[in-house]
Amino acid sequence: MSSLKFKIEATDSRARAGVLTVNNKKVLTPTFMPVATKGALKSTPHELLDKTSVLLANTYHLYLRPGANTVNELGGLHKFMNWNGVILTDSGGFQGWSLPTKKVENGIQFKNVYDGSTFLMTPKLSIETQNILGSDIAMIFDYVVDIDAPENLQNEAISTTSEWAKIARETHNNNEQSLFGIIQGGLVKKLREKSALSMIELNFDGYALGGLALGESRKDRKDIVNFTSDFLPIDKPRYVMGLGDTLGLVDLIAEGIDMFDCVWPARLARHGKLITGNTYINIKNKKYSSDTAPIMESCPCFTCKSYSKGFLKHLLKNEQTSAWLYLTIHNLIQTEIMLDGARQSILESDFENFKKRYI
Numbered sequence: 001m002s003s004l005k006f007k008i009e010a011t012d013s014r015a016r017a018g019v020l021t022v023n024n025k026k027v028l029t030p031t032f033m034p035v036a037t038k039g040a041l042k043s044t045p046h047e048l049l050d051k052t053s054v055l056l057a058n059t060y061h062l063y064l065r066p067g068a069n070t071v072n073e074l075g076g077l078h079k080f081m082n083w084n085g086v087i088l089t090d091s092g093g094f095q096g097w098s099l100p101t102k103k104v105e106n107g108i109q110f111k112n113v114y115d116g117s118t119f120l121m122t123p124k125l126s127i128e129t130q131n132i133l134g135s136d137i138a139m140i141f142d143y144v145v146d147i148d149a150p151e152n153l154q155n156e157a158i159s160t161t162s163e164w165a166k167i168a169r170e171t172h173n174n175n176e177q178s179l180f181g182i183i184q185g186g187l188v189k190k191l192r193e194k195s196a197l198s199m200i201e202l203n204f205d206g207y208a209l210g211g212l213a214l215g216e217s218r219k220d221r222k223d224i225v226n227f228t229s230d231f232l233p234i235d236k237p238r239y240v241m242g243l244g245d246t247l248g249l250v251d252l253i254a255e256g257i258d259m260f261d262c263v264w265p266a267r268l269a270r271h272g273k274l275i276t277g278n279t280y281i282n283i284k285n286k287k288y289s290s291d292t293a294p295i296m297e298s299c300p301c302f303t304c305k306s307y308s309k310g311f312l313k314h315l316l317k318n319e320q321t322s323a324w325l326y327l328t329i330h331n332l333i334q335t336e337i338m339l340d341g342a343r344q345s346i347l348e349s350d351f352e353n354f355k356k357r358y359i
Protein backbone atom coordinates (compact mmCIF):
# COMPACT_ATOMS: atom_id res chain seq x y z
CA MET A 1 0.00 0.00 0.00
CA SER A 2 1.26 3.42 -0.89
CA SER A 3 1.76 5.84 1.96
CA LEU A 4 0.54 8.87 0.00
CA LYS A 5 -2.07 10.95 1.74
CA PHE A 6 -3.67 14.11 0.43
CA LYS A 7 -5.70 16.55 2.45
CA ILE A 8 -7.45 19.63 1.12
CA GLU A 9 -7.05 22.44 3.65
CA ALA A 10 -9.07 25.08 1.84
CA THR A 11 -10.75 25.78 -1.46
CA ASP A 12 -11.50 29.13 -3.04
CA SER A 13 -13.88 28.70 -5.95
CA ARG A 14 -12.17 25.79 -7.80
CA ALA A 15 -8.65 26.52 -6.49
CA ARG A 16 -7.31 24.17 -3.81
CA ALA A 17 -4.71 24.44 -1.05
CA GLY A 18 -3.69 21.03 0.19
CA VAL A 19 -1.08 18.98 1.99
CA LEU A 20 0.37 15.93 0.31
CA THR A 21 2.27 13.51 2.53
CA VAL A 22 4.33 10.69 1.14
CA ASN A 23 6.91 8.58 3.00
CA ASN A 24 6.62 11.01 5.93
CA LYS A 25 7.56 13.95 3.70
CA LYS A 26 5.19 16.85 3.48
CA VAL A 27 4.41 18.88 0.35
CA LEU A 28 2.23 21.98 0.48
CA THR A 29 0.13 22.33 -2.65
CA PRO A 30 -0.19 23.80 -5.20
CA THR A 31 3.44 22.91 -5.77
CA PHE A 32 5.96 23.35 -8.56
CA MET A 33 8.49 20.58 -9.22
CA PRO A 34 11.78 21.68 -10.82
CA VAL A 35 13.09 19.21 -13.38
CA ALA A 36 16.18 17.20 -12.52
CA THR A 37 15.99 14.98 -15.62
CA LYS A 38 19.19 13.03 -15.07
CA GLY A 39 19.20 13.39 -11.30
CA ALA A 40 20.36 16.99 -11.19
CA LEU A 41 19.01 20.36 -12.26
CA LYS A 42 20.75 21.78 -15.27
CA SER A 43 23.55 24.04 -13.99
CA THR A 44 22.06 24.52 -10.51
CA PRO A 45 22.71 22.58 -7.27
CA HIS A 46 19.31 21.78 -5.78
CA GLU A 47 20.74 22.51 -2.32
CA LEU A 48 20.20 26.19 -3.15
CA LEU A 49 16.45 25.71 -3.69
CA ASP A 50 15.27 25.99 -0.12
CA LYS A 51 11.63 26.49 -1.16
CA THR A 52 11.40 23.35 -3.26
CA SER A 53 9.71 20.20 -1.89
CA VAL A 54 9.59 17.93 -4.93
CA LEU A 55 12.07 17.26 -7.72
CA LEU A 56 11.21 15.49 -10.93
CA ALA A 57 13.62 12.97 -12.45
CA ASN A 58 13.23 11.02 -15.66
CA THR A 59 13.03 7.27 -16.12
CA TYR A 60 14.07 7.23 -19.78
CA HIS A 61 17.30 9.12 -19.10
CA LEU A 62 18.19 7.31 -15.87
CA TYR A 63 17.43 3.94 -17.47
CA LEU A 64 20.04 4.68 -20.14
CA ARG A 65 22.57 6.32 -17.83
CA PRO A 66 23.66 5.23 -15.31
CA GLY A 67 20.94 2.51 -15.26
CA ALA A 68 18.48 1.75 -12.48
CA ASN A 69 20.62 -1.00 -10.95
CA THR A 70 23.60 1.34 -10.68
CA VAL A 71 21.41 3.96 -8.97
CA ASN A 72 20.23 1.21 -6.64
CA GLU A 73 23.80 0.14 -5.87
CA LEU A 74 24.59 3.78 -5.09
CA GLY A 75 21.88 3.75 -2.43
CA GLY A 76 18.73 4.54 -4.44
CA LEU A 77 17.64 7.74 -6.12
CA HIS A 78 17.43 9.91 -2.99
CA LYS A 79 20.94 9.05 -1.84
CA PHE A 80 22.25 9.17 -5.41
CA MET A 81 20.92 12.74 -5.79
CA ASN A 82 21.47 13.71 -2.13
CA TRP A 83 17.87 14.90 -1.99
CA ASN A 84 15.77 14.15 1.09
CA GLY A 85 12.62 15.71 -0.29
CA VAL A 86 10.05 14.03 -2.51
CA ILE A 87 11.08 12.71 -5.92
CA LEU A 88 8.61 12.07 -8.71
CA THR A 89 9.85 10.10 -11.70
CA ASP A 90 8.27 10.61 -15.06
CA SER A 91 7.88 7.36 -16.95
CA GLY A 92 9.54 8.15 -20.28
CA GLY A 93 6.17 8.42 -22.03
CA PHE A 94 6.80 12.07 -22.88
CA GLN A 95 10.15 11.17 -24.49
CA GLY A 96 8.13 8.85 -26.73
CA TRP A 97 6.67 12.04 -28.14
CA SER A 98 9.63 14.41 -27.95
CA LEU A 99 12.34 12.10 -29.34
CA PRO A 100 12.45 10.19 -32.62
CA THR A 101 10.58 6.98 -31.78
CA LYS A 102 8.29 4.35 -33.19
CA LYS A 103 5.24 3.08 -31.40
CA VAL A 104 4.91 -0.68 -31.54
CA GLU A 105 2.22 -2.89 -30.10
CA ASN A 106 3.73 -3.44 -26.68
CA GLY A 107 5.68 -0.23 -26.16
CA ILE A 108 7.80 2.44 -27.79
CA GLN A 109 10.92 1.82 -29.76
CA PHE A 110 13.54 4.40 -28.86
CA LYS A 111 16.85 5.24 -30.34
CA ASN A 112 19.48 5.35 -27.62
CA VAL A 113 20.65 8.98 -27.69
CA TYR A 114 24.15 7.92 -26.64
CA ASP A 115 25.07 5.14 -29.07
CA GLY A 116 22.33 5.12 -31.72
CA SER A 117 21.15 1.59 -30.93
CA THR A 118 17.43 0.91 -30.61
CA PHE A 119 15.66 -0.38 -27.55
CA LEU A 120 12.11 -1.04 -26.53
CA MET A 121 10.58 0.71 -23.53
CA THR A 122 7.46 -1.11 -22.41
CA PRO A 123 4.96 -0.07 -19.75
CA LYS A 124 6.28 -2.96 -17.66
CA LEU A 125 9.94 -1.98 -18.03
CA SER A 126 9.16 1.66 -17.19
CA ILE A 127 7.49 0.66 -13.91
CA GLU A 128 10.16 -1.94 -13.05
CA THR A 129 12.80 0.74 -13.61
CA GLN A 130 10.96 3.25 -11.41
CA ASN A 131 10.46 0.58 -8.72
CA ILE A 132 14.22 0.05 -8.61
CA LEU A 133 15.08 3.76 -8.80
CA GLY A 134 12.95 4.24 -5.68
CA SER A 135 11.27 7.57 -6.33
CA ASP A 136 8.39 8.48 -3.99
CA ILE A 137 5.94 8.85 -6.87
CA ALA A 138 6.06 6.91 -10.12
CA MET A 139 4.08 7.67 -13.28
CA ILE A 140 2.50 5.14 -15.61
CA PHE A 141 4.05 4.85 -19.07
CA ASP A 142 1.70 6.79 -21.33
CA TYR A 143 1.37 7.32 -25.05
CA VAL A 144 1.53 11.01 -26.03
CA VAL A 145 0.48 12.42 -29.40
CA ASP A 146 0.40 15.97 -30.81
CA ILE A 147 -2.20 18.24 -29.25
CA ASP A 148 -3.77 18.77 -32.70
CA ALA A 149 -3.49 15.14 -33.81
CA PRO A 150 -6.66 13.86 -35.53
CA GLU A 151 -9.27 12.23 -33.36
CA ASN A 152 -8.40 8.68 -34.40
CA LEU A 153 -4.85 9.21 -33.13
CA GLN A 154 -6.09 10.82 -29.91
CA ASN A 155 -8.33 7.80 -29.51
CA GLU A 156 -5.36 5.50 -29.98
CA ALA A 157 -3.45 7.52 -27.37
CA ILE A 158 -6.15 7.06 -24.73
CA SER A 159 -6.81 3.38 -25.43
CA THR A 160 -3.09 2.56 -25.48
CA THR A 161 -2.48 4.59 -22.31
CA SER A 162 -5.37 2.81 -20.65
CA GLU A 163 -3.99 -0.64 -21.60
CA TRP A 164 -0.54 0.36 -20.42
CA ALA A 165 -2.02 1.73 -17.18
CA LYS A 166 -3.38 -1.74 -16.39
CA ILE A 167 0.06 -3.24 -17.00
CA ALA A 168 1.57 -0.55 -14.75
CA ARG A 169 -0.88 -1.45 -11.98
CA GLU A 170 -0.08 -5.17 -12.27
CA THR A 171 3.67 -4.59 -12.43
CA HIS A 172 4.07 -1.97 -9.73
CA ASN A 173 5.75 -3.59 -6.76
CA ASN A 174 7.25 -1.07 -4.39
CA ASN A 175 5.34 -0.36 -1.18
CA GLU A 176 7.23 2.86 -0.58
CA GLN A 177 6.30 4.28 -3.95
CA SER A 178 2.98 5.79 -5.04
CA LEU A 179 1.69 5.52 -8.59
CA PHE A 180 -0.13 8.16 -10.63
CA GLY A 181 -2.29 7.60 -13.70
CA ILE A 182 -2.10 9.86 -16.75
CA ILE A 183 -5.10 11.12 -18.71
CA GLN A 184 -4.67 11.76 -22.43
CA GLY A 185 -7.14 12.86 -25.11
CA GLY A 186 -5.83 16.16 -26.47
CA LEU A 187 -8.55 18.82 -26.57
CA VAL A 188 -11.36 16.35 -27.28
CA LYS A 189 -13.71 16.37 -24.32
CA LYS A 190 -15.32 12.97 -24.80
CA LEU A 191 -11.85 11.40 -25.03
CA ARG A 192 -10.56 13.18 -21.92
CA GLU A 193 -13.68 11.96 -20.10
CA LYS A 194 -13.19 8.38 -21.27
CA SER A 195 -9.50 8.50 -20.38
CA ALA A 196 -10.19 9.98 -16.92
CA LEU A 197 -12.78 7.30 -16.15
CA SER A 198 -10.46 4.51 -17.25
CA MET A 199 -7.74 5.84 -14.93
CA ILE A 200 -10.10 6.26 -11.98
CA GLU A 201 -11.20 2.65 -12.37
CA LEU A 202 -7.61 1.62 -11.61
CA ASN A 203 -7.62 3.70 -8.41
CA PHE A 204 -4.30 5.52 -8.66
CA ASP A 205 -2.80 7.65 -5.86
CA GLY A 206 -3.07 10.74 -8.04
CA TYR A 207 -4.08 11.76 -11.54
CA ALA A 208 -2.10 13.67 -14.13
CA LEU A 209 -3.27 15.37 -17.29
CA GLY A 210 -0.69 14.69 -19.96
CA GLY A 211 -0.34 15.80 -23.55
CA LEU A 212 -0.80 19.48 -22.67
CA ALA A 213 1.49 22.52 -22.94
CA LEU A 214 2.22 21.30 -26.47
CA GLY A 215 1.16 24.45 -28.31
CA GLU A 216 -2.54 24.79 -27.45
CA SER A 217 -3.97 28.20 -26.53
CA ARG A 218 -4.34 29.22 -22.89
CA LYS A 219 -8.11 29.22 -23.27
CA ASP A 220 -8.26 25.73 -24.80
CA ARG A 221 -5.98 24.39 -22.08
CA LYS A 222 -7.99 25.96 -19.30
CA ASP A 223 -11.27 24.67 -20.79
CA ILE A 224 -10.11 21.09 -21.15
CA VAL A 225 -8.58 21.06 -17.65
CA ASN A 226 -11.79 22.53 -16.25
CA PHE A 227 -13.84 19.86 -18.02
CA THR A 228 -11.59 16.92 -17.15
CA SER A 229 -10.98 17.75 -13.50
CA ASP A 230 -14.72 17.46 -12.79
CA PHE A 231 -14.37 13.69 -13.25
CA LEU A 232 -11.49 13.37 -10.80
CA PRO A 233 -11.90 12.37 -7.16
CA ILE A 234 -11.67 15.40 -4.88
CA ASP A 235 -9.35 13.70 -2.41
CA LYS A 236 -6.54 12.80 -4.83
CA PRO A 237 -3.80 15.13 -6.09
CA ARG A 238 -4.15 16.52 -9.62
CA TYR A 239 -1.09 17.19 -11.73
CA VAL A 240 -0.73 18.94 -15.08
CA MET A 241 2.49 17.79 -16.71
CA GLY A 242 4.99 20.04 -18.45
CA LEU A 243 3.57 23.45 -17.62
CA GLY A 244 5.54 26.17 -15.84
CA ASP A 245 4.96 29.66 -17.21
CA THR A 246 3.48 32.06 -14.68
CA LEU A 247 0.20 32.75 -16.49
CA GLY A 248 -0.32 29.08 -17.26
CA LEU A 249 0.26 28.17 -13.62
CA VAL A 250 -2.19 30.78 -12.32
CA ASP A 251 -4.79 29.66 -14.91
CA LEU A 252 -4.65 26.07 -13.77
CA ILE A 253 -4.32 26.68 -10.04
CA ALA A 254 -7.66 28.42 -10.59
CA GLU A 255 -8.94 25.13 -12.05
CA GLY A 256 -7.94 23.14 -8.97
CA ILE A 257 -4.62 21.71 -10.14
CA ASP A 258 -2.22 20.83 -7.31
CA MET A 259 1.05 19.87 -8.99
CA PHE A 260 3.14 21.19 -11.88
CA ASP A 261 6.55 20.61 -13.43
CA CYS A 262 8.44 22.26 -16.23
CA VAL A 263 11.91 23.04 -17.52
CA TRP A 264 10.60 26.44 -18.58
CA PRO A 265 11.70 28.75 -15.69
CA ALA A 266 15.21 27.27 -15.83
CA ARG A 267 15.44 27.39 -19.62
CA LEU A 268 14.16 30.96 -19.62
CA ALA A 269 16.85 31.93 -17.12
CA ARG A 270 19.60 30.46 -19.27
CA HIS A 271 18.40 32.79 -22.03
CA GLY A 272 18.59 35.78 -19.71
CA LYS A 273 14.84 36.20 -19.19
CA LEU A 274 14.08 36.69 -15.54
CA ILE A 275 10.81 36.51 -13.68
CA THR A 276 10.01 39.71 -11.79
CA GLY A 277 6.66 38.99 -10.13
CA ASN A 278 4.02 39.17 -12.84
CA THR A 279 6.40 40.17 -15.64
CA TYR A 280 9.93 39.56 -16.96
CA ILE A 281 13.10 41.43 -17.66
CA ASN A 282 15.77 40.52 -20.17
CA ILE A 283 19.09 40.84 -18.38
CA LYS A 284 20.87 41.07 -21.76
CA ASN A 285 19.29 44.49 -22.26
CA LYS A 286 21.93 47.19 -22.59
CA LYS A 287 20.35 49.34 -19.89
CA TYR A 288 21.37 46.82 -17.21
CA SER A 289 25.11 47.17 -17.93
CA SER A 290 25.62 49.66 -15.13
CA ASP A 291 22.65 48.69 -12.95
CA THR A 292 23.78 48.21 -9.36
CA ALA A 293 20.42 46.86 -8.12
CA PRO A 294 19.59 43.15 -7.77
CA ILE A 295 17.10 41.55 -10.19
CA MET A 296 14.42 42.17 -7.55
CA GLU A 297 14.90 44.02 -4.27
CA SER A 298 12.22 41.87 -2.61
CA CYS A 299 13.57 38.50 -3.79
CA PRO A 300 15.12 36.36 -1.03
CA CYS A 301 17.16 34.22 -3.44
CA PHE A 302 20.93 33.84 -3.16
CA THR A 303 21.45 35.66 -6.45
CA CYS A 304 19.42 38.73 -5.52
CA LYS A 305 21.08 38.87 -2.11
CA SER A 306 24.52 38.73 -3.68
CA TYR A 307 24.72 40.28 -7.14
CA SER A 308 23.77 43.31 -9.19
CA LYS A 309 22.05 43.16 -12.55
CA GLY A 310 25.18 44.71 -14.07
CA PHE A 311 27.37 41.86 -12.84
CA LEU A 312 24.88 39.15 -13.91
CA LYS A 313 24.59 40.69 -17.38
CA HIS A 314 28.38 40.69 -17.61
CA LEU A 315 28.56 36.99 -16.64
CA LEU A 316 25.90 35.94 -19.14
CA LYS A 317 27.35 38.04 -21.93
CA ASN A 318 30.73 36.45 -21.38
CA GLU A 319 29.23 32.95 -21.24
CA GLN A 320 30.34 32.27 -17.70
CA THR A 321 28.59 29.06 -16.63
CA SER A 322 27.95 30.60 -13.22
CA ALA A 323 25.50 32.98 -14.93
CA TRP A 324 23.21 30.03 -15.67
CA LEU A 325 23.41 28.96 -12.06
CA TYR A 326 22.63 32.40 -10.59
CA LEU A 327 19.83 33.19 -13.03
CA THR A 328 18.20 29.75 -12.73
CA ILE A 329 18.09 29.99 -8.94
CA HIS A 330 16.25 33.28 -9.21
CA ASN A 331 13.60 32.02 -11.64
CA LEU A 332 12.97 28.82 -9.70
CA ILE A 333 12.71 30.65 -6.36
CA GLN A 334 10.36 33.22 -7.93
CA THR A 335 8.18 30.40 -9.30
CA GLU A 336 8.03 28.78 -5.85
CA ILE A 337 7.23 32.16 -4.26
CA MET A 338 4.37 32.67 -6.72
CA LEU A 339 2.91 29.27 -5.81
CA ASP A 340 3.34 30.01 -2.09
CA GLY A 341 1.42 33.25 -2.62
CA ALA A 342 -1.33 31.42 -4.50
CA ARG A 343 -1.59 28.89 -1.69
CA GLN A 344 -1.75 31.57 0.97
CA SER A 345 -4.43 33.46 -0.93
CA ILE A 346 -6.55 30.29 -1.25
CA LEU A 347 -6.25 29.76 2.52
CA GLU A 348 -7.40 33.36 3.02
CA SER A 349 -10.22 33.12 0.42
CA ASP A 350 -8.45 35.82 -1.55
CA PHE A 351 -7.39 33.91 -4.67
CA GLU A 352 -9.39 36.20 -7.00
CA ASN A 353 -7.31 39.19 -5.94
CA PHE A 354 -4.11 37.18 -6.19
CA LYS A 355 -5.06 36.16 -9.73
CA LYS A 356 -5.71 39.77 -10.73
CA ARG A 357 -2.14 40.66 -9.82
CA TYR A 358 -0.89 38.17 -12.44
CA ILE A 359 -3.49 38.15 -15.20
Ligand SMILES: [Zn+2]
Pocket residue numbers: 295296299300301302303304305329330331333
Ligand atom coordinates in the same frame (compact mmCIF):
# COMPACT_ATOMS: atom_id res chain seq x y z
ZN1 LIG B 1 16.13 36.50 -6.88
